[in-house]
């Protein structure tokens with residue numbers, strides 16, 4: 001054959017078997033790009049380079065496809081770069097990782113030794129005057145903390161299983177203010193809020209131009225549901241000041257909820273935990289000691305929290321704050337339809353869950369059941385080839401959608417990492 005000379009640029013058009021250029025070499029090695037080369041990813045680097053407009057990630061995949069294994073090794077590899085990680089761990093499977101990182105998981109269980117106060121405040125400056133009533137602020141002598149009010153409303157909504165009515169919301173806000181007064185400068189707790197709901201003050205009622213009896217009725221359902229966290233089956237975890245002496249300054253913090261994994265209250269628990277975690281992190285990132293250190297916040301089994309409107313709404317707000325606090329949120333779900341299963345087709349839940357997807361520009365999609373492919377194509381704007389691939393992906397292989405680009409990646413677990421990711425012990429025990 002006669003030699004033919006051509007520039008690489010023109011060759012690119014002439015030769016059909018070219019592959020993606022990859023995302024560069026800044027970040028952690030995830031594994032092999034199945035179309036050639038290695039695959040490296042880091043949401044903060046990609047954000048800085050303008051490839052992504054937010055650092056959040058969502059990982060989808062059928063049971064046992066390797067979602068958690070990916071997340072664990074990804075965090076572990078990020079440790080080399082001084083990154084920190086906070087994990088909400090509903091199955092208690094991040095223990096080995098915590099130990100490797102030199103951390104002790106914080107275990108939450110009813111009657112256990114650890115309490116977290118979901119009403120812990122974020123950084124100062126998050127206070128608002130009470131809305132609507134010009135005199136309300138001065139009448140009660142305190143401003144309501146916006147974050148606390150949001151958290152309280154979403155917890156109440158999570159417990160009630162529906163959104164709050166305006167009158168319930170107002171009663172909850174006023175109870176929070178009253179509880180803050182009772183806490184005399186300290187952080188209010190849920191029992192104090194429940195007491196305030198059941199015994200509203202004259203000033204609180206007056207600020208709404210109503211009587212105490214009416215205000216009590218307005219807030220009664222909220223109080224009765226929140227009581228579950230205080231006196232009911234979930235007592236002893238979120239009903240007092242946060243336990244002193246928790247080591248939260250380390251690079252890795254995991255919150256083990258496995259004692260309640262099978263409880264129908266898992267969503268509420270995860271909501272309380274995540275609320276506390278975001279407030280604590282926001283406080284930390286505002287302090288000089290840890291500011292600048294990027295953090296991954298992982299919510300594994302996140303489907304359990306999405307079903308709830310109040311929680312989903314509040315979760316999306318914290319997703320949106322990620323850039324302000326240098327946080328990359330990582331949610332792990334099973335199916336794309338988890339996002340749609342949270343409510344009726346045109347409901348706010350579905351809108352919020354889809355918004356969460358829009359606010360997560362890195363989507364890692366492991367194998368999906370054939371019945372899921374249509375929804376996945378729709379929500380992720382997959383090409384025909386990508387859609388065909390989804391049900392065929394074997395364990396450890398995922399389709400990565402990073403901003404507008406796509407990659408097919410085999411996640412590689414190193415020998416030394418196996419002990420961190422093995423969740424098959426019960427399945428393989430005794431096998432020859």
Ligand SMILES: Nc1ncnc2c1ncn2[C@@H]1O[C@H](COP(=O)(O)OP(=O)(O)OP(=O)(O)O)[C@@H](O)[C@H]1O
Nearest residue numbers: 063064065066067068069396411413421422423424
């Ligand atoms: N890339 C990989 N290479 C080798 N083994 C892997 C890989 N990914 C996962 N595994 C193994 O597969 C098993 C299941 O993985 P993992 O627990 O991550 O699944 P999962 O998708 O999180 O499942 P679930 O939905 O039940 O939480 C683990 O024992 C893990 O060691």
Ligand SMILES: [Mg+2]
Nearest residue numbers: 067068069300
């Ligand atoms: Mg898992």
